[in-house]
Amino acid sequence: MSRSRFTRRGVLKTGAIGGAGLALPTYLRADGHSGFTNAPTGDTVKIGFNVPQTGPYAEEGLDELRAQELAVEHINGEGDGGMLATFSEQNLDGTGILGKKVEFVTGDTQTKSDVARASAQQMIEREGVIMVNGGSSSGVAVAVQALCQEAGVIFMAGLTHSNDTTGKDRKANGFRHFFNSYMSGAALAPVLEGAYGNQRRAYHLTADYNWGYTTQEAVQTSTEAMGWETVETVLTPVGAGDFNSYITPVLNSGADVLVLNHYGGDMVNSLSQAIQAGIRDRMVDGTQMEIVVPLYSELMAAGAGSNIEGVFGSMNWNWQLEDAGTAAFTRSFGEKYGRPPSNAAHTCYVQTLLYADAVTRAGSFNPCAVVEALEDFEFDGMGNGATTYRGADHQCFKDVLVVKGKENPTNQYDTLEIVEVTPRAQVEYAADHPSFGGADATLGSCNPGA
Amino acid sequence: MEEILQQVINGLDRGSAYALIALGLTLIFGTLGVVNFAHGALFMIGAFVAVLVSDLLGDIRELGSADDFFKLVQVVEDPTQTDFLGRPLSVETSYWVVWFGENFGNWLSDWSVPIAVLISIPIMIFIGWAMERGLIRHFYHRPHADQILVTFGLAIVLGDLIRAMYGANPIQTAMPESLSGPVDLGVFLGYDVGTITYSSWRIVYFFFSMTIIAGVFAFLQFTTFGMVVRAGMADRETVGLLGININKYFTLMFGLAAAVAGVAGVMFAPIQAPSYNLGMEYLVPCFVVVVVGGMGSLPGAVLAGFLLGIVQSFASLPTWKTSLVERLGLDDGNLIANLIIGVDQIAIYLIAIIILLTRPRGLLGRKGVMED
Numbered sequence: 155m156s157r158s159r160f161t162r163r164g165v166l167k168t169g170a171i172g173g174a175g176l177a178l179p180t181y182l183r184a185d186g187h188s189g190f191t192n193a194p195t196g197d198t199v200k201i202g203f204n205v206p207q208t209g210p211y212a213e214e215g216l217d218e219l220r221a222q223e224l225a226v227e228h229i230n231g232e233g234d235g236g237m238l239a240t241f242s243e244q245n246l247d248g249t250g251i252l253g254k255k256v257e258f259v260t261g262d263t264q265t266k267s268d269v270a271r272a273s274a275q276q277m278i279e280r281e282g283v284i285m286v287n288g289g290s291s292s293g294v295a296v297a298v299q300a301l302c303q304e305a306g307v308i309f310m311a312g313l314t315h316s317n318d319t320t321g322k323d324r325k326a327n328g329f330r331h332f333f334n335s336y337m338s339g340a341a342l343a344p345v346l347e348g349a350y351g352n353q354r355r356a357y358h359l360t361a362d363y364n365w366g367y368t369t370q371e372a373v374q375t376s377t378e379a380m381g382w383e384t385v386e387t388v389l390t391p392v393g394a395g396d397f398n399s400y401i402t403p404v405l406n407s408g409a410d411v412l413v414l415n416h417y418g419g420d421m422v423n424s425l426s427q428a429i430q431a432g433i434r435d436r437m438v439d440g441t442q443m444e445i446v447v448p449l450y451s452e453l454m455a456a457g458a459g460s461n462i463e464g465v466f467g468s469m470n471w472n473w474q475l476e477d478a479g480t481a482a483f484t485r486s487f488g489e490k491y492g493r494p495p496s497n498a499a500h501t502c503y504v505q506t507l508l509y510a511d512a513v514t515r516a517g518s519f520n521p522c523a524v525v526e527a528l529e530d531f532e533f534d535g536m537g538n539g540a541t542t543y544r545g546a547d548h549q550c551f552k553d554v555l556v557v558k559g560k561e562n563p564t565n566q567y568d569t570l571e572i573v574e575v576t577p578r579a580q581v582e583y584a585a586d587h588p589s590f591g592g593a594d595a596t597l598g599s600c601n602p603g604a
Numbered sequence: 605m606e607e608i609l610q611q612v613i614n615g616l617d618r619g620s621a622y623a624l625i626a627l628g629l630t631l632i633f634g635t636l637g638v639v640n641f642a643h644g645a646l647f648m649i650g651a652f653v654a655v656l657v658s659d660l661l662g663d664i665r666e667l668g669s670a671d672d673f674f675k676l677v678q679v680v681e682d683p684t685q686t687d688f689l690g691r692p693l694s695v696e697t698s699y700w701v702v703w704f705g706e707n708f709g710n711w712l713s714d715w716s717v718p719i720a721v722l723i724s725i726p727i728m729i730f731i732g733w734a735m736e737r738g739l740i741r742h743f744y745h746r747p748h749a750d751q752i753l754v755t756f757g758l759a760i761v762l763g764d765l766i767r768a769m770y771g772a773n774p775i776q777t778a779m780p781e782s783l784s785g786p787v788d789l790g791v792f793l794g795y796d797v798g799t800i801t802y803s804s805w806r807i808v809y810f811f812f813s814m815t816i817i818a819g820v821f822a823f824l825q826f827t828t829f830g831m832v833v834r835a836g837m838a839d840r841e842t843v844g845l846l847g848i849n850i851n852k853y854f855t856l857m858f859g860l861a862a863a864v865a866g867v868a869g870v871m872f873a874p875i876q877a878p879s880y881n882l883g884m885e886y887l888v889p890c891f892v893v894v895v896v897g898g899m900g901s902l903p904g905a906v907l908a909g910f911l912l913g914i915v916q917s918f919a920s921l922p923t924w925k926t927s928l929v930e931r932l933g934l935d936d937g938n939l940i941a942n943l944i945i946g947v948d949q950i951a952i953y954l955i956a957i958i959i960l961l962t963r964p965r966g967l968l969g970r971k972g973v974m975e976d
Contacts, residue, residue: 212772362949388922391949395876395885398806399618399920399948402610405801419774422877426776430803430875432786437798457877459776473688485689494688565695567688 190520191306191603192282199254199519201226201506202283204274204298205312207262211290211418213453214498218288218312219260220491221499225506226256228486236486237507240479240535245514252513263289267297274298278305284519285310285509288502290418292316292365299328306603308521310505313498315417315449317368320549322591326600327521329528329548331470331508332501333581335365336589338448338468339372341554341576343380345466350411350444352381357409359400359424361416362389369415371589373448385409390416390424397424401431410438413446421447422457429461450557452496455569462559462569469555471497471537472572480537494567504536508543522600540578546585548597554581606790606799611917613789617806619913620813624868625886626893626905627817628861634837634900635857638740639748641755644883644890645762646862649731650724650869651878652766654777657720661712662698678702714780717874724866732862736855759883767880774877779805809871816864817906823860824902833857837900892956898969907967912952919951 194200203222206215227233231248238246250256259281261273270289277283278301286302287310289295295314302309303325311319311330315338320330346354356377360366366389374384385407390400401424404412412433416424428434428445436443450467473484473494483503487495495503509524512531516523529545538552556574563569586593625647632640659675677696685693701709712719739758743751778784783804790800824830836843836850843850869882876882893912897904918924925944934941947954959967 208767209772212767362946386922386926388920389946393885395882396618396621398803398875399611399614399917402614402802402917403607403921403923405610406606406799419877419879422774422776426877427803427875430784430786430805432801432803435785436801453773457774457776459778461776488689564685565687565693 189602189604190522192278192284193604194254194284194519197254198257199251200257200259200281200283201509202259202261202274202277202281202286203288203502204261204263204270204277204286205288205502206265206290206294207260209264209266211265214290214313214418214451214496215263215265215288217453217496217499218290218502221487221495221503222258222288222506224487224490225503225510226258229256229507229510233490234482234486237479237483237504237536240477240482241507241511242534243511243515245511246507251510252517252519256510259283263291263294263298265291265294267293270294271297271301274301275305278302278307283307284521285524287505287509288312289314290498292319292368293363295319295330296323296364299323299325303327303598303601306521306601308509308524310502310509312502312505313451314365315369316365317372317589318364318591320547321368321587321589322595324547324549324591324595324597326525326548326597329505329508329543329550331505331543331550332498333468333470333552333554334549335369335372335448336583336587337554337581338369339374339376340581340583341468341556341574342373342446342448342466343376344576344580345556345574346377346411346446347380349466354382354411354441354444355385355409355438356382356411356413356446357385357404357407358387358413358415359390359397359404360387361392361420363392365417366415368589369448370413373413373415373446375589382411390420392420394420395423397427398431400424401428401433404428404433405431405436408438410441410443411446412443413448415448417449417451418454419457421454425458425465426461434464450570451498452494452567452569455559456566458559463561465559466573467557467559469497469557469570471500472555472557472570473500473567474570474572475537475555475575477535477537477539479535483537500537507536508533520602522602525600539575544585546597547590547595551578551582553578606795607921607923609793610800610802611921612914613800613802615914615917616910617802617810617913618917619910620810621868621872621886621909622890622893622913623906623909624813624816625865625890626897626909627820627902628864628868629890629894630897630900630902630905631820631857631861631864633894634902635833635854636736636740636744638743638751639755640740641752641887642735642758642762643755643861643865644885644887645759646728646732646865646883647869647872647886648766648878648880648883649762650728650866651777651873651876651882652770652869653724653727653866654717654720654870654873655770655775655878657723658713658716658777661716661719662700662709676700714778717777717779717870720870720873721867724870725863728863728866729859731866732859733855735862736858740858741851741855759887763880763883770880772880774879776877777873779874783808803875805874809875812871813868816867820860820864821902829853829856889952892952896956896959896966898966900970901966901968904966904968911967912955915951915955916948919948 205218228236263270274286285308289312292314295311299309309328317335358370360370414424445465447467450469512524512527516527528543531543534540541552554576557570558573560571629643662676676699679694681692682695683692687693698709700712786801787804893908897908929941
C-alpha cells in the first residue's frame with residue numbers, strides 16, 4: 155500500500171510560486187545564476203580585451219585598450235569615475251561587478267580573423283573570461299562573435315562598421331555599440347546634398363572586403379536616392395599602398411565626386427594620392443570635384459594630415475561633443491593618457507560599462523541574463539544622447555555625427571569638426587531590412603555555454 | 605586615348621619604383637649570391653629617414669602625426685589658446701625658424717625630403733655595410749633557404765624596431781609645396797588644358813629613378829671599381845686569384861644596393877605615408893620583377909620593373925574590363941566576369957607565369973644562375 159506525500163494545499167502553494175517564478179524575466183530566476191561558461195567563483199571576475207596590438211590597426215587597438223583599462227579602473231572604484239557619474243543608470247558603485255573586482259586579460263587580434271578567434275578562444279578556455287570586448291575590423295568582429303556564441307560568453311564588438319555584424323551575421327550573444335555603414339549613408343546623404351547639390355556623379359573606390367561592400371552599397375543607395383548618379387565602382391585590394399593606378403582613371407571618367415570606401419592606412423594613402431593627383435583641383439563641366447570618406451577616425455585623420463581639409467565623413471562619436479558624458483570621459487582619458495580618446499576607444503569604454511551595468515541589473519553573470527538585460531535597454535549620458543540596444547538585432551541606435559576635415563587646425567588633435575549631429579530617427583531601419591540579411595537574419599538562441 | 609596615355613604614364617611611374625627596388629635586389633644577388641628578403645626593409649628604413657629628417661628640420665605641418673621622435677621644435681605654452689582639456693595650448697615652432705628666421709626655417713622644412721635624400725646616402729651605406737658584415741656574410745656558403753630565413757627574420761626585426769619608435773600608424777611626410785599638386789602633361793601633347801594631368805612629385809620620382817638607374821649602370825660600366833665588380837659577378841674565383849680582395853668590393857656593393865633602396869624609400873615617402881610594414885608590401889612584387897627580369901640581370905630587373913608596372917596599371921583600368929564583360933554577355937555574379945573585373949589583383953603574377961613558362965630564365969636571365 156502506498157501513501158502519497160502530496161497534499162492539496164502543498165500542490166497549490168508550489169504551483170503559485172512556480173507560476174510567479176515563470177512570470178519573472180529569466181535573468182531574475184535562480185537558475186539564471188549557475189550553469190554557464192566561466193561562472194566566476196572567487197571575489198574577482200575576469201573579462202577579455204581582444205584588440206589589434208600589432209598590424210595595420212595597432213594604434214587604434216592600443217587606444218581601445220587604454221579606454222578599457224580606464225573602464226575597469228572606474229568600475230573598481232579607482233580614478234575619477236569617468237562616465238559613471240553621467241550614465242543614466244546608477245547601478246555601478248565602484249565596488250566592481252556584483253561585488254567582484256574586475257580583472258582583465260588582453261589578446262592581440264593582429265586584425266586577422268583566425269588570429270583573433272584563436273586569441274579569444276585562449277582567453278575563454280585558459281583565462282576563464284566571462285566576456286570578450288573590443289577589436290577593429292568587421293571580419294574580425296564577425297569571426298569572434300561566432301566563436302563567443304559557440305562558447306557561451308558575451309561578445310561586445312569594438313570598431314566594426316559593416317552592416318553584417320548585426321545584419322546577416324548577428325548572434326544572440328553578440329552586441330554592437332558602434333554605428334554601421336547604413337547609418338553612415340543615411341547621415342551623410344543630406345549633408346552631401348546640402349554641400350554639393352543633387353546632380354553629382356560619383357565614382358567609388360572600395361576596399362575589397364566585407365566592410366567595403368556594405369559601405370559602398372549604403373552610400374551608393376542613399377546618394378542615388380537623392381539624385382546622384384554612380385559612374386563606376388571599383389574594388390581595390392586591401393593594403394595596396396599605392397592607389398594611383400585606380401585614381402588616374404577617375405580623372406577622365408566624367409565623375410565629379412570620388413567616394414573612398416577605405417579605412418585605416420588605405421584611406422590615408424588613397425586620400426593623399428588623390429589630392430596629389432589633383433582630384434580636388436579639377437573642374438568637371440564647371441563643377442568642382444570633391445572627395446568623400448564615409449568612415450572617419452581620429453587616428454586616420456591624424457595620419458592623412460592636411461589632406462583631409464574640407465572632406466566630409468561620418469563618425470560614431472567625437473571628443474569635441476559638448477554633453478556631460480563626453481566631457482567626463484575626455485577629461486578622465488586625457489588626464490591619464492595625455493591625449494583625447496578616439497571613437498573606437500569611446501565605444502570600448504562604454505561597452506565595458508554597459509556590460510557591468512547589465513550584469514548588475516540582471517543580478518547574474520549568466521550570458522542569457524545579460525542578453526535579456528541589454529535587449530531593448532534604453533540609456534543616456536554616455537556621449538551619444540538617448541540610445542537603445544535594439545533587441546531584434548543587438549544594434550545600438552543613437553545619433554550619428556557627420557564631420558569634416560578642419561580647414562585651419564590649431565593643434566595636433568584639432569583635425570575634425572562636427573558638421574551635423576544627425577538625429578537617430580534619420581538613421582533607423584527595420585531589423586529585417588534587406589541590407590541586413592532580410593527576413594532570414596536571426597539572432598538564434600542565447601547560449602550560456604556549460 | 606587620354607585614358608590610355610594616363611595609364612602609360614602611371615605604369616612608367618609605378619615601374620620606376622619597382623625597377624629601383626629590384627635593381628638593388630639584383631645587385632646583391634648578382635654580386636653576393638644572397639637572396640635578400642630584408643631589401644624591402646631597407647626601402648622602408650629609407651622612407652623613415654625622410655620622416656626623421658623632416659622631424660629634425662622642424663616640420664610642423666603634419667598636425668596630429670605621431671612622429672614626434674627627434675622632433676626639433678621649440679614648445680611654448682600659449683595662454684590665449686587652450687588644448688582639449690582647457691589647459692594653455694603648447695605651440696610648436698621649428699628651432700630653425702627661431703635660429704635663422706622664418707624664411708630659411710620654412711624653406712628647410714619645406715624641402716626636407718630632397719634634403720633627406722642626401723643625408724640618407726651615408727646612413728644607408730652604413731646600414732648596408734653593418735648588415736653585410738654583421739650577419740649576411742655568415743650565410744654566403746649556406747643554402748638559399750637559410751639566407752631567405754635569416755633575411756626575412758631580419759626584415760621583421762627591423763620593421764618592429766621602427767614600429768617601437770614611430771608606432772603603427774602611417775606617417776604623412778610632405779613633399780615641397782611647389783611640387784605637391786598636379787602638372788598638366790596634356791598641353792605638351794596637344795590636348796586641351798586639364799585633359800591629362802599627373803602628380804608633379806611622381807614625375808619627379810620617375811626622373812629621379814631614371815637618374816639613379818643610369819648612375820648605377822654608368823658606375824658599373826665606366827669605373828675600375830665597377831669593372832672589378834662585374835668581373836667578380838662573372839667569375840669570383842678568377843678575380844680572387846688575380847690578388848683582388850673581391851669580398852671588400854662586394855661589401856661596398858651591398859652598401860650601394862642599400863643606398864639605392866634607401867633613396868628610393870626617401871623619395872617614396874610623400875607618395876605613400878611610411879609605416880613599418882611598407883617594405884613587406886613592396887618585397888613580393890619586386891621579387892617577381894627580379895625573377896621575370898632574370899635572376900642576376902640588372903637590365904632585366906629594370907625592363908621587368910617597367911613592364912610589370914605598365915601591366916599593373918592597365919589591369920587597374922575599369923573601362924576595358926567592364927566593356928569586355930558586356931561583350932561576353934556575362935552577368936555580374938558570373939565567375940569569369942569576377943575574374944576579369946578583379947584581374948588587377950593578380951595581373952603581375954599572371955604575366956610572371958606566362959613569361960616563366962616561355963622563358964624559364966626570365967627576360968634577360970643568364971644560363972647557370974640559380975640552376976645548381
